[in-house]
Amino acid sequence: MSNFGGAVIRIAMLSPIAWSTPPKKYGPWESVVSLLTEGLVKRGIDVTLFATADSHTAAKLHAVCPRPYEEDKEILVKVYECLHISEVFERANEFDIIHNHFDYLPLTYSALVDTPVVTTIHGISSRKTLSVYKKYNNSTFYVSISDAYRCQELDYIATVRHGIDIEGFTFNDTPENYLLFISRIHRDKGTREAIETAKKAGMKLLIAGFIADSEYFMKEVEPYIDNQQIIYEGHVSQERKKELLSNARALLHMINYDEAFGIGVVEALASGTPVIAMNRGSMPELIMDKETGFLVNSVEEAAEAVKMIGSISRKKCRENVEKRFSVDRMVDDYIKVYETILDKCKRESVRPWGYYKVLSEKPGYKVKSLTVLPEGEISLQRHAHRKEHWYIVSGKGIVTKNESKIRVLAGDSVDFPVKQVHRVKNIDNENLVFIEISQGDYLGEDDIERLEDKYGRE
Incomplete structure (x- = not known):
């Protein structure tokens, strides 16, 4: 098996x-989760x-929800969401990392467990949910799926762009003469704008x-479906989707919002199909x-781009995806994320007095949780570059501060310029636990001058 530090x-x-x-038809988040999971298992990782x-x-499959709630409307969504999420967190101590792809709700469980939680933010449905992300910003880890979709109010451990199963998409250098729209039918996705583009360009459009929005479909899409120039194929299977992508002259992606990623765009390019996108x-x-396509700002520009689509090398579209959007690259990137998280959260068991865990680290400050075992004693020391604030969480101890000795209990705090x-020395039969906040221009663990140490580390 793959291992991290042994x-x-x-x-x-x-x-x-x-x-x-993976999804049977639509399901972009589930598709990414499946590709990542299978890729990790191939590397020998226990998932x-x-x-x-x-x-x-x-991988090992654990389920409480029998079927997808979008396919079975009898399923009470909130009930099964709660049951589904609780299964993970009730078993948290079995795992080294919980990787959340389920939006903001699982974050509300994260403070109840010691296992680090990393959340891939596939999309923020509303700014009203941002308060949840902000609350857990300093205690969990966030991954963005594009640089463009980063929220300035949040911190991210990495950007990991999605990968796709490239070999699952057939490259075609001799397409048919139609344009393609393939996505959920919704105003955000620009179905109506795709229709307008096809009409202005005088091209057939397959949808x-x-x-996703029945009223939008009835008012903005259905009136233009004539089954000659504008054709609606319905909610197609994965096999039919790949066939449509491979044979299309170009994919129209006329979005009306700032999309976080766009798997369909990469899938089209993997098929050799250029993309015209807002x-x-x-x-x-x-x-x-x-x-590999055209970036446009209006329906008129998109219609002009259709006329120039022949200037795009379909081979180059495929090669670009092979280089930048493979599953292997995505898996590599996530393994680096896991390694970074485990490094940040690991216990330093080499410390003879106990162990510590870094809770947060930013330029200028670091927050740690320190546990001093019974009879354990941190060395008499000083720091050249940082000041510290200690807050006692539990236990009893004696703090030495220059020539003074201070008895500390839970709720007490001490400052060191x-x-x-x-x-500090633990004088109880229970662990002494305290939070240390360090501030300074250098926060490395080697900024310690030991003056006296019972473990011989002077």
Whole structure:
């Protein structure tokens, strides 16, 4: 098995339950979770996938929701969301990392467990949910799926762009003469704008995808479906989707919002199909303008781009995806994220007096939790670059501060300016636990001058 510092890593992979993992048709988040899970298993990593019971995986599958709630409207969504999430956190101590792909709700469980939680933010549905992300900003880890979709109010451990199963998409250098819209039918996705573009360009348009907004479909899409120039194929299977992508002259992605990523765009490029997209959100990170497609700002510009689509090398579209959006690259990136998290959260068991854990670290400050075992004693020391504030969480101790000795209990706090001599000794039969906040221009563990140490580390 793959290991991290000699130990096998155990990942709890929390997938949404709107669709199965992988999805039968639509389900972009579930699709990414599936590709990542299977990629990690191939590397020998121990993964437990929490998903719907009809999901398929080489990992260990754990499910409480029998079917996707989008496919079975009898399922009470909130009940099964709560049951699904609670299964992960009630088993938290079995895992080294919980990887959350289920939006903001699992974050509200994160402070109840010691296992670090990393959340891939696939999309923030509303700024009203941002308060949840902000509350857990300093106690969990966030991954963005594009640089464009980073929220300035949050901190991120990395950007990991999605990968796709490139070999699952057939490259086609001799497409048919139609344009394609394939996504959920919704105003955000620009279905109506795709229709307008096709009409202005005088091209056939095939539309595929499930109807996410029935009123929008009836008013803005259905009146233009004539089954000659504008054709709606319905909610198609994965096989039909790949066929449509491979044979299309170009994909129209006329979004009306700042999209976080856009898996369909990458899938089209993998098929050799150029993409004409509104220049919003992550699109400049996916499409090389005038090389693998066109970034436009209006329906009129999109219609003009259709006329120039022959200038795009379909081979280059495929090669670009092979280089930048493979599953292997995505898995590599996430393994680096896991390594970073484990390094930040690990206990330093080499300390003879006990152990510590870094809770947060930013330029200028570091927050640690320190546990001093019974009879344990931190060395008499001072720091040249940082001052410290200690807050006693539990236990009893004696703090040395220059020549003074102070008895401390839970709720007490002590401050140490730069270069002040200090130490603490546990005088109880229970662990002494305290929070240390360090501030200064250098916070490395080697900024310690030991003056006296019972373990011989002077």
